Amino acid sequence: xxxxxxxxxxxxxxxxxxxxxxxxxxxxxxxxxxxxxxxxxxxxxxxxxxxxxxxxxxxxxxxxxxxxxxxxxxxxxxxxxxxxxxxxxxxxxxxxxxxxxxxxxxxxxxxxxxxxxxxxxxxxxxxxxxxxxxxxxxxxxxxxxxxxxxxxxxxxxxxxxxxxxxxxxxxxxxxxxxxxxxxxxxxxxxxxxxxxxxxxxxxxxxxxxxxxxxxxxxxxxxxxxxxxxxxxxxxxxxxxxxxxxxxxxxxxxxxxxxxxxxxxxxxxxxxxxxxxxxxxxxxx
Amino acid sequence: xxxxxxxxxxxxxxxxxxxxxxxxxxxxxxxxxxxxxxxxxxxxxxxxxxxxxxxxxxxxxxxxxxxxxxxxxxxxxxxxxxxxxxxxxxxxxxxxxxxxxxxxxxxxxxxxxxxxxxxxxxxxxxxxxxxxxxxxxxxxxxxxxxxxxxxxxxxxxxxxxxxxxxxxxxxxxxxxxxxxxxxxxxxxxxxxxxxxxxxxxxxxxxxxxxxxxxxxxxxxxxxxxxxxxxxxxxxxxxxxxxxxxxxxxxxxxxxxxxxxxxxxxx
Amino acid sequence: xxxxxxxxxxxxxxxxxxxxxxxxxxxxxxxxxxxxxxxxxxxxxxxxxxxxxxxxxxxxxxxxxxxxxxxxxxxxxxxxxxxxxxxxxxxxxxxxxxxxxxxxxxxxxxxxxxxxxxxxxxxxxxxxxxxxxxxxxxxxxxxxxxxxxxxxxxxxxxxxxxxxxxxxxxxxxxxxxxxxxxxxxxxxxxxxxxxxxxxxxxxxxxxxxxxxxxxxxxxxxxxxxxxxxxxxxxxxxxxxxxxxxxxxxxxxxxxxxxxxxxxxxxxxxxxxxxxxxxxxxxxxxxxxxxxxxxxxxxx
Ligand SMILES: Nc1ncnc2c1ncn2[C@@H]1O[C@H](COP(=O)(O)OP(=O)(O)O)[C@@H](O)[C@H]1O
Ligand SMILES: [Mg+2]
Numbered sequence: 001x002x003x004x005x006x007x008x009x010x011x012x013x014x015x016x017x018x019x020x021x022x023x024x025x026x027x028x029x030x031x032x033x034x035x036x037x038x039x040x041x042x043x044x045x046x047x048x049x050x051x052x053x054x055x056x057x058x059x060x061x062x063x064x065x066x067x068x069x070x071x072x073x074x075x076x077x078x079x080x081x082x083x084x085x086x087x088x089x090x091x092x093x094x095x096x097x098x099x100x101x102x103x104x105x106x107x108x109x110x111x112x113x114x115x116x117x118x119x120x121x122x123x124x125x126x127x128x129x130x131x132x133x134x135x136x137x138x139x140x141x142x143x144x145x146x147x148x149x150x151x152x153x154x155x156x157x158x159x160x161x162x163x164x165x166x167x168x169x170x171x172x173x174x175x176x177x178x179x180x181x182x183x184x185x186x187x188x189x190x191x192x193x194x195x196x197x198x199x200x201x202x203x204x205x206x207x208x209x210x211x212x213x214x215x216x217x218x219x220x221x222x223x224x225x226x227x228x229x230x231x232x233x234x235x236x237x238x239x240x241x242x243x244x245x246x247x248x249x250x251x252x253x254x255x256x257x258x259x260x261x262x263x264x265x266x267x268x269x270x271x272x273x274x275x276x277x278x279x280x281x282x283x284x
Numbered sequence: 285x286x287x288x289x290x291x292x293x294x295x296x297x298x299x300x301x302x303x304x305x306x307x308x309x310x311x312x313x314x315x316x317x318x319x320x321x322x323x324x325x326x327x328x329x330x331x332x333x334x335x336x337x338x339x340x341x342x343x344x345x346x347x348x349x350x351x352x353x354x355x356x357x358x359x360x361x362x363x364x365x366x367x368x369x370x371x372x373x374x375x376x377x378x379x380x381x382x383x384x385x386x387x388x389x390x391x392x393x394x395x396x397x398x399x400x401x402x403x404x405x406x407x408x409x410x411x412x413x414x415x416x417x418x419x420x421x422x423x424x425x426x427x428x429x430x431x432x433x434x435x436x437x438x439x440x441x442x443x444x445x446x447x448x449x450x451x452x453x454x455x456x457x458x459x460x461x462x463x464x465x466x467x468x469x470x471x472x473x474x475x476x477x478x479x480x481x482x483x484x485x486x487x488x489x490x491x492x493x494x495x496x497x498x499x500x501x502x503x504x505x506x507x508x509x510x511x512x513x514x515x516x517x518x519x520x521x522x523x524x525x526x527x528x529x530x531x532x533x534x535x536x537x538x539x540x541x542x543x544x545x546x547x548x549x550x
Numbered sequence: 551x552x553x554x555x556x557x558x559x560x561x562x563x564x565x566x567x568x569x570x571x572x573x574x575x576x577x578x579x580x581x582x583x584x585x586x587x588x589x590x591x592x593x594x595x596x597x598x599x600x601x602x603x604x605x606x607x608x609x610x611x612x613x614x615x616x617x618x619x620x621x622x623x624x625x626x627x628x629x630x631x632x633x634x635x636x637x638x639x640x641x642x643x644x645x646x647x648x649x650x651x652x653x654x655x656x657x658x659x660x661x662x663x664x665x666x667x668x669x670x671x672x673x674x675x676x677x678x679x680x681x682x683x684x685x686x687x688x689x690x691x692x693x694x695x696x697x698x699x700x701x702x703x704x705x706x707x708x709x710x711x712x713x714x715x716x717x718x719x720x721x722x723x724x725x726x727x728x729x730x731x732x733x734x735x736x737x738x739x740x741x742x743x744x745x746x747x748x749x750x751x752x753x754x755x756x757x758x759x760x761x762x763x764x765x766x767x768x769x770x771x772x773x774x775x776x777x778x779x780x781x782x783x784x785x786x787x788x789x790x791x792x793x794x795x796x797x798x799x800x801x802x803x804x805x806x807x808x809x810x811x812x813x814x815x816x817x818x819x820x821x822x823x824x825x826x827x828x829x830x831x832x833x834x835x836x837x838x839x840x841x842x843x844x845x846x847x848x849x
Contacts, residue, residue, distance in 0.1 A: 003751040010753075011668060014661035015678050018727070021720060022681045025688070028699045085585035093582060106590040112839045113596060114781020116808050117828045120815065121596045151592045158589075171392040175456070178350060178386035179463065180378045181409035182575040189409050193396035205687075212689020214784035219815070239691045243784050246698075261695040265688060272687035276680075378568045411567055 025265070033259035035252060044259060050225040052253050059256035061263060066227045067142070067235035068264070071217060072210035074146030074231075075153055079206060082150070083157035084199075091162035092191060093183075104162070111155035119219035122148040127220065136232040140222035143231045148220055149210045157206035164198030165191060197282040204275035211268050214239040238264045300325035301467055301497045302349065307363035309344050309353060318344040320521040322363075326467075326514075331489060331498045333512035333529065335505055337549060341521040342501040343389075346469050349499065350384040351377055368466065382410065385460030387470040391452035393444030393459070400440040402455055403427060406463040426462040430454040430488055450481025454488065467497045474507065486511050505545060509533050517541045600829040607826035612636040617794055617810060623819040633822050637830070639796045640810040646798060647711050647790060647806055648779060651718035656772055659723050663730020664756060679731075686724035693717045694785030702789055709791035711804035717785035722775040729771025733764040770845045777838035781831055783808040807831045 036044055036059055047060025086107060094100035126148060127139035135143070168191050176186045192199070222234025223244055236244075238260050249257055302325065309319040319341040326332050334342045344353075351372060353359040365372045372380050393402045403423045407414060414422075423440070427433040432454045436447070444455050453473055460468055470489070474482040489498055490511050502508050508515050508529060515529040517538070525532060525541045536542040543549060611634065618626075618635035626633045662678070669675035697717035702709055741763060745755045761768065791803040792813060811827045814820040 003753055007751070007753040007756070008668075011661055011665035014658050015665045015675075017658055018662060018678050018681050018685070018723070021723070022685060024700070025692075025696050028696055029692075032699055082585055082589040085582045086589045088582050089586040093579065103586060103590060106593050108839070108843075109593045109597075109836065110590070112777060112835050113593070114783070114808060114828075114831060114835060116781065116783045116811050116815075117596065117600070117832055120811070120824055120828055121592075121599060123815075125595065125599060154589055169392070171388055171390060172394060174352065174355070175386075175388065175392045175394070175459075176405070176409055177355060177377075178352065178381055178384075179406040179409050179459070180380075180382040182378065182571050184575040184578045185409050185411070185571070187578075189405075190394060190396075193394075196396075208687055212687075212691065214689065214691045215812070239689055239784070242691050242695065243787060246788055258695060258699070261692045265692050268687055268689055269684055272684060276683055376568050376572065378571065411571060 029258060029262040029265060032255055033262045034255070036255040036259045039252065044256070045263070048227055057252055059252070061238070061256075061260050063225050063227045064236055064238040064241045064260060065263065067221060067237040068211055068239070068267075070142050070228050070235070071146045071149055071221065071237055072207055074142060075149035075210045076203060076207045078147060078150035079154050079157055080203065083154050083161060083203070083206070086154070086158045087161035087165050087199075088187065090158070091165040092187065095166060107155050107158050110151065111159075113152075115152070115213060115215040116219075118148050118152055119216040122216055122220045138222070138234075140220060141232045141234045142221065142228045145217045145221040145237070148216045149213055152213060152216060153206040153209045156209055157202045160202030160205065161195070161199045164195045164202070167198075168194045197278050201275045201278035201282070204271060204278060208268050208271040208275060211271065212239055212264060214243050218243050299328050301328045301368060302326035302499075303364075303366040303369075304349075305364040305366075307345070307348060307365065308361070309341070309348055310360045311344075312358050317521050319348065322518075322523040324516065324523060324526055326497060326499060328497050329493055329495070330513040331493050331500055331511055332514040332516065333508035334499065334501045334516045334518060335503065335508050335544070336516075336518035336524075337544065338503060340518045342503070342518055343471050344521075345518070346471055346499060346501050349467070349469055350381050350386055352386070378410070382406070382463055383466050385463060385465035385468045387453070387456050387460055387468065387473045389472045390476050391449055391456050393447075393452050393455050395443065395445045397444065398441045399436050399444045399447070399455060402444045403458050403462050405459055422462050426458040429461060429492070430458040431484065432458060448481070450477050450484060453477060453481070453485060457485070457488065457492075461492070461496065465496065467499065468492065469499050469501075471501045472503060473500070475503070482507075505533075517544060519544070597832070600825055600832055604825035604827075604829035607632060607822060608829065612826060612830075613641065614638055616796060617805075617813075617823075618820075619794075620817055620819045623817075623823075627819060627822065633820070637807060637810050637823070637827050639793060639805045640807040640827070641830075642796045642798070643711065643790070643793065643805040643809075644780065644807045646800070646804060647714045647718065647786070648776060650711065650715035650800065651722060651779060652772070652776060654715065654719040655722035655726055655775070659726025659775075660730050660761075660768065662723075663727045664734065664760070666727065666731045667734035682724040682727045685720065686728075688720075690717070690721060690782050691784040691788070693720050694788035696720070697785065698788045706801045708801070709789060709803045710801045711790055711797070712800045713789035714786045714804065714806070715800070717789050718779040718782060721779050721782070721785070725775040725778065726771055729774070730764075730768060733767030733771065734760060736767065737763050766845045770842045773838050773842035773845070777835045777842070780835050780838065781808055783812055787812065807834075 040047065040059060044059060045061055048062045049058040049060045050063065051058045086103070090100045090104050122144060127144055130136055130144055131139040172190050172194065173186050176190045181189065217237050218240035221237055221240055223236050223240060224234040225236050228235035242257050242261055245253070246257055304322055304324050307319060307322040308317050310317045322345060334345060336342055347353055348361055349365060353361050354377065367380065367383060394405060397405060400423055401408065403426050404419055424433060427436065432451060435451060444452060447455060474485050477485065486507065489500065492498060500512060512529045514527065515532050516523055517525045517532070519540050525536060525538045532541065533545060536545055609632070613636055615636040616639040617637060618633060622635065623633045666675050666679055694717050697713045701713035701716050706712055737760060741759055742755060745759050746752065786806050786809050790806060790809065792809045793803045793805045797804045807827060808831060811824055811831065814824045814827060
C-alpha cells in the first residue's frame with residue numbers, strides 16, 4: 001500500500017512540470033521583455049519605427065503585428081472555402097467511400113510537410129507562378145505568404161470540420177430530405193447550422209496556427225519592416241522578424257525580439273483559448 | 285392491370301392513392317431481399333397499418349414509397365410504385381417527397397430551428413418565399429391540426445427540442461402536414477413515447493385521415509387494431525396478408541398471421 | 551377556401567423551381583469536387599517537385615559525408631557535376647536532438663497523461679489539461695526563444711544540442727500527454743480494477759497492465775509527436791545554431807537536417823542540395839506518419 005502512495009506522488013509531481021514550464025515561460029518572456037517596455041512603454045506596440053542603430057535605437061512592433069495579422073487573415077479567407085469544400089467531400093458527399101479515404105489521407109499528408117519545405121516550394125514554384133501571372137514583379141509579399149499559410153492550415157481546419165460534419169445525425173438529414181430538400185439544401189439548412197460551432201472552432205484553431213508559423217512566411221513575405229500597404233506589398237511577420245534578426249541581436253534589440261515573442265504568445269494563446277472554449281461549449 | 289395483385293387484396297382496389305407492383309428492395313450487393321415481391325394498393329383517406337416482427341422489412345417498404353432509399357447508392361429497389369397513377373420514379377424526388385410526408389421513429393425536430401421554423405421548414409428548405417401572414421397562417425393551422433397550438437402558441441420562438449417527446453413527435457407531424465401532402469408515412473411514431481403521448485398521437489391520426497392518406501408502420505398490434513382501417517402483415521420480407529383490419533384480427537387467413545396475432549412470436 | 555387556393559399556388563411555384571434547385575444542387579457538388587481537388591493538389595505538386603529535383607543528388611555519400619564547403623560546391627556546380635559531400639552531420643544532429651527531446655518528453659508526458667487519467671474530475675487536473683492545451687498552441691519560434699533564455703543563456707552558456715532538445719521536448723510534451731490520456735480512457739476500466747483487486751501495487755498495474763494494453767496507442771502518439779518535431783527549423787535556429795561536423799557533445803552547437811536546408815537555401819552555391827535534403831526529410835517524416843497510422847489501424 002505504501003508503494004501506491006509513492007506512485008500517486010510521482011504522478012502528481014510530474015504534473016507539476018506542466019505548471020512550471022507554463023509559469024516559467026511567461027516569467028522568462030515577461031522578464032526579458034521588460035527593458036524594451038520600460039524604455040518605450042506602450043509605444044512599443046503602436047510604433048512603426050524599427051531602428052537598431054546604436055545611440056538612436058528605437059523599436060516598434062506594429063509593422064510585424066500588421067504583417068502577422070494580414071497574412072493570417074488572408075490565409076484564413078483562402079482556407080475557408082477550401083477546407084469547407086474538402087470537409088463536405090470527405091464527411092458528407094463521399095462519406096465512407098474509397099475516394100474519401102484517399103482524399104482524407106492526402107489532407108493528412110499536407111499536415112506532415114515541414115514548414116521549411118513549404119517555404120522552399122513557395123519560393124521556387126508558387127512565387128514564379130505568381131510572377132508569371134503578372135500579379136507582382138517579385139512575387140514576394142503578403143499574398144504569397146498568405147497563400148502558403150492557407151495551404152498549411154487547411155489540414156487543421158479540415159480534420160476538425162469533417163469530424164463535426166460527420167456527426168450531424170442522419171435522422172435530421174433524412175427529415176429534411178423527406179420534406180423535398182435537395183442535398184445542397186440539406187447541407188445549407190441542416191448540416192451547417194448543426195455543425196456551426198464546430199466549424200467555427202476549427203477555423204479559429206487554424207487561424208491560431210497561421211499566426212505562429214515561421215519559416216514558410218519568412219521565406220516569402222519579403223522581410224521589410226513596413227506596414228503592408230496592399231495585397232502584394234512586402235512586410236514582415238512577428239515570427240519571421242524573430243527568426244531573421246535573432247542571430248545579430250543583443251541588448252535592447254534582443255529584448256525587443258523577446259517582447260515580440262511575448263506578444264505572439266499572448267495573441268496565439270487568446271485565439272486558441274477561444275477555439276477551445278467554442279468546442280467545449282458545443283460538447284455540453 | 286389486376287393480374288396477380290388480388291390474391292392478398294380484398295375489395296380495396298377502388299380509389300387507390302398508392303399502388304405498389306412487385307416491389308423488391310435489397311441492401312448491399314446480397315441477393316437477399318429485405319422486401320420481396322410486394323404488391324398492394326393503399327386506400328385514400330384511410331389508415332393502413334404495416335405490422336410484423338422486428339426486421340421483417342416494414343421500414344424498408346415504407347421508405348421505398350418516398351424513395352428514401354435512393355439516398356444510399358448501395359440499396360437496390362425493383363418494381364413499380366404509383367402515386368395517383370403516376371410512376372414515382374418518373375417524378376422528381378423533390379416533387380414526390382413534397383406529396384408524401386414522413387414521420388420518423390424518434391422525434392427529430394431540427395434542433396437549430398424554433399418551433400415556428402420547424403413547422404414551415406418544408407417551405408424554407410424548398411426555397412419557397414411567403415409573406416409573413418401566409419406563414420403565420422400555415423403555422424397556426426398546422427399546429428391546431430396536431431393539437432399543439434394551445435400548448436406552444438406562447439413559445440413559438442423557442443427551440444423545438446425543449447418540448448416533451450410526445451409534443452416533439454406532434455411537431456414533426458405538423459411539419460409534415462404543413463406542406464399539404466397527399467400521403468403521410470409514419471414509421472413506428474409512438475415507439476419512443478409514453479402511453480399518454482401515444483394515445484394523443486393515435487387520436488390525432490384518426491383525425492387526420494379525413495384529409496390525408498396514412499400509412500403507419502407499427503410493431504404494436506393493439507395500436508393497429510385500435511386505429512387502422514386496413515392492415516398488412518409482413519414476415520421475412522414478404523407481404524403475407526393484407527386486408528381490412530377487423531377481418532384480419534378476427535379471421536386471419538394465413539397461419540403465420542394467426543400465430544403473430546395470437547402472440548406466438550414477434 | 552382562400553387558404554386552399556394559396557396552397558395550390560405554392561404547389562405550382564414548387565414545380566417551377568425544382569429544375570433550378572436540382573441544377574443548383576449539381577453545380578454545388580461539382581464545385582465541391584473541384585475545390586477539393588485543388589485543395590489537395592499542393593501535396594502532389596510538392597512531393598513531385600522534391601522527387602524530380604532531389605533524386606539526382608541522393609547517392610551513397612549523401613548519407614555518409616558531411617556538408618561540403620561553399621567553395622567545393624561552387625566548383626562542382628561550375629563543372630556541372632553533382633555537389634560532393636552529404637548531410638550526415640545534419641542526420642546525426644537530428645538523431646541527437648530529437649532523440650534527447652524524446653528521452654525528456656516521452657516519460658514525463660506519459661506520467662502526466664496517467665495523472666490526468668487518474669484524476670479525471672479534479673479541478674487541478676483540469677487546470678493541467680488546459681495549460682497543456684495552451685502549450686500545444688505556442689508557436690515553435692516562441693519555444694525556441696524560451697529555450698534560448700533558459701538553456702543557451704543560463705545552463706550551457708552557448709548554443710547547444712541540449713537547448714534544441716529542450717525546445718522540441720516542450721513541443722512534444724502536450725502531444726504525448728493528450729495521446730496518453732486518450733489511450734488510457736480507451737482501455738476497459740475493469741482490466742485495471744481486476745488487477746488492483748488482486749492486491750497488485752499500482753505501479754505494477756501501470757507497467758504490466760496499462761502500458762502494455764495501451765501500447766499501440768502510446769506508440770502512435772509518440773511517433774506522431776516525433777514526426778511533428780522532425781522538420782522544425784525555427785526553434786533550432788535560435789538554439790543549436792548548426793555545425794559543419796558531426797557532433798555528439800550535447801553542450802556544443804549541432805546541425806540538423808532542417809537547419810542544413812535553411813543554410814543551403816541561403817547559400818547560392820549549395821542550392822542544389824536543398825531538394826535532396828528536403829526529399830530525405832519529407833520521406834522521413836512521412837514514414838513516421840505512415841507507421842503511426844498503421845499502428846492505429848491495428849488497434
Ligand atoms: N441500412 C441497412 N443495411 C443493411 N441491412 C439493413 C439496413 N436496414 C435494414 N436492414 C435489414 O433489412 C431487413 C429489414 O429491416 P427493416 O425494414 O428495418 O425492418 P423493420 O422495420 O420491420 O424492423 C432486416 O433484416 C435488416 O437487418
Ligand atoms: Mg423499422
